[in-house]
Structures are given as C-alpha cells and as structure tokens.
Amino acid sequence: MSIKINNLTHIYNEGTAMAKTAIDDINLEISDGEFIGLIGHTGSGKSTLIQHLNALIKPSRGEILLNGVDINAEKSKLKSIRQRVGLVFQYPEHQLFEMTVYKDVCYGPTNLGLSEVEIDQRAKKALETVGIGEEIYEKSPFELSGGQKRRVAIAGILAMQPDVLILDEPTAGLDPKGRDEILNAIDEMHKRLGIIVILVSHSMEDVARLVDRIIVMHHGKIVVTGTSKEVFGQAKMLESIGLAAPQVSYVMMGLKEKGFNVPQDVYTIDEATEVLYSMLKQVK
Numbered sequence: 001m002s003i004k005i006n007n008l009t010h011i012y013n014e015g016t017a018m019a020k021t022a023i024d025d026i027n028l029e030i031s032d033g034e035f036i037g038l039i040g041h042t043g044s045g046k047s048t049l050i051q052h053l054n055a056l057i058k059p060s061r062g063e064i065l066l067n068g069v070d071i072n073a074e075k076s077k078l079k080s081i082r083q084r085v086g087l088v089f090q091y092p093e094h095q096l097f098e099m100t101v102y103k104d105v106c107y108g109p110t111n112l113g114l115s116e117v118e119i120d121q122r123a124k125k126a127l128e129t130v131g132i133g134e135e136i137y138e139k140s141p142f143e144l145s146g147g148q149k150r151r152v153a154i155a156g157i158l159a160m161q162p163d164v165l166i167l168d169e170p171t172a173g174l175d176p177k178g179r180d181e182i183l184n185a186i187d188e189m190h191k192r193l194g195i196i197v198i199l200v201s202h203s204m205e206d207v208a209r210l211v212d213r214i215i216v217m218h219h220g221k222i223v224v225t226g227t228s229k230e231v232f233g234q235a236k237m238l239e240s241i242g243l244a245a246p247q248v249s250y251v252m253m254g255l256k257e258k259g260f261n262v263p264q265d266v267y268t269i270d271e272a273t274e275v276l277y278s279m280l281k282q283v284k
C-alpha cells in the first residue's frame, strides 16, 4: 500500500465568516510499511490531515491516492477504504460497547460478512498482537485498566486487517505503565504486520524511539520531514514553532557546554545510556 497526497487543502466552514484553513496545500508520499510519527503544536492540523486518509472528511481542494486511486472519486467504495485504512481516534475506549472483550473485537469483522471461523481467527490474532491474553476474552471491557481498554479498542481496528493503521494520540491520559503497554503493542504490530503505521503524538521521546520518519506540521503545513536525527537536529526551528527536541538531547547539550565530549545527535534514552556508560567506563 502506498499513500500519495496532492495539494491537499481543508477549510472548515468554507465560504462563511468562520472559515478556517486547517490544512494548507500539503503534498506528501508514504511508502509501504513506513512507520511515521506526526508531530505539531495543538491546532497545527494533525487530526484534520489523518481524517482525510480514510475519507472521513473530504478535501476542500486536492486529492488523496491509495495505491494510485483517488479515494474520493465517484466509484471509490467507502466501506473498502475504511477497512483498508484503520483510524484509532483519541480515547478509542469510549467506543467499546459489547458485553465482552472478545465480542467487541469481533464486531468489525462480523460486519464484513466473514465466516465465523475467519472472524474468530482474526479476533484472536488481533488480541494476541496487542498483548491481550485469553483469560481476558470473556471480561467486560469496563472491568479493564485504561491501557488494556485501549489495546482492546486497537485490536478491534486490527481485526479488520487494515493496510494502514493511524493512531491519534494513543497514549493520551494513560499512566506510564499504560503508555508503555500501548507503545510496545504498536511497535510490535508494526514489526509483525509490516503495515503503514502513522502515530500522532505530543511525545518527542516516543516518536524518536519508535518511528522511521517524522513529519512536522505547523499552521496546516508540513514544515519538515525526515529521520529523528534530521528533524531533532533542528532544535531551534522546533522551538520556534512551539515544539522541542526530546529532553535527553538537552541533557547532552548541557554536558557539552560543561566540556564533556559527548555526541549531540542523541535522541533516545537508550542511546544516551550507552554513550554515558561508555564515557564512565573510560573515566575509571
């Protein structure tokens, strides 16, 4: 699956006094299997952009091509687009409603009209991928922890076997344990399924650790896209648009200022630990 966005503009309430340009002439290509991190200050247009990718909202101008096909063309089938591009909203657990975890995850595949065997296989595989064990299948979703609920909600989308999975702030409002559970599940999912994953996040640390490529938005435009090193190397530019490089890179800058010879392109805790550990070994 590949995604191509050509000159996409979205204006809310177009033609009224309330008109608001949320997406401003965006061009973007995403290749098969890429893990993308989408970052940007609040109101920069992240949620508006991703909702175009499964035709939940329509462009004011421009087009979105999935494998070269315009998803808003007359003959495009909405049902098939929504199945291929799975969108996990903020607080997806609010959409859990079945009596048991297992039934909830079966809901989507059941609507696709699949056989019972296929539905069962898909639900179990999806639950396993997000780390939910069989002992939880018959529980009510409402008995679960925040992190568990959210993983069940994600499994419901995964059971549709999408080619693209988009998650809008999947860790919002969770405690550190719940956040780790979700992020590990997402990482595992990307590795196992090889699908395109788009992660919208306010956490620079999480993005630096997980994704292949970062897209930075500001005022409805893409201001920069590249690897963690390419994007977070521009700390001053990020600060000018209300963002920052991951905290740990500021620790490295501080050490350098104090005369320690440490690299300045360190953006994850794991990398920093390695650098500091080998430095300490040399001191001894």
Ligand SMILES: Nc1ncnc2c1ncn2[C@@H]1O[C@H](COP(=O)(O)OP(=O)(O)OP(=O)(O)O)[C@@H](O)[C@H]1O
Pocket: 012, 013, 020, 021, 022, 040, 041, 042, 043, 044, 045, 046, 047, 048, 049
């Ligand atoms: N339904 C709507 N009607 C009118 N304006 C909207 C609507 N949804 C979003 N906007 C405006 O469009 C702009 C982009 O909003 P959007 O929600 O896409 O940003 P975001 O980057 O997802 O922000 P956040 O980080 O807070 O989730 C903002 O100025 C917002 O106020």
Ligand SMILES: [Mg+2]
Pocket: 046, 047, 048, 168
């Ligand atoms: Mg948003």
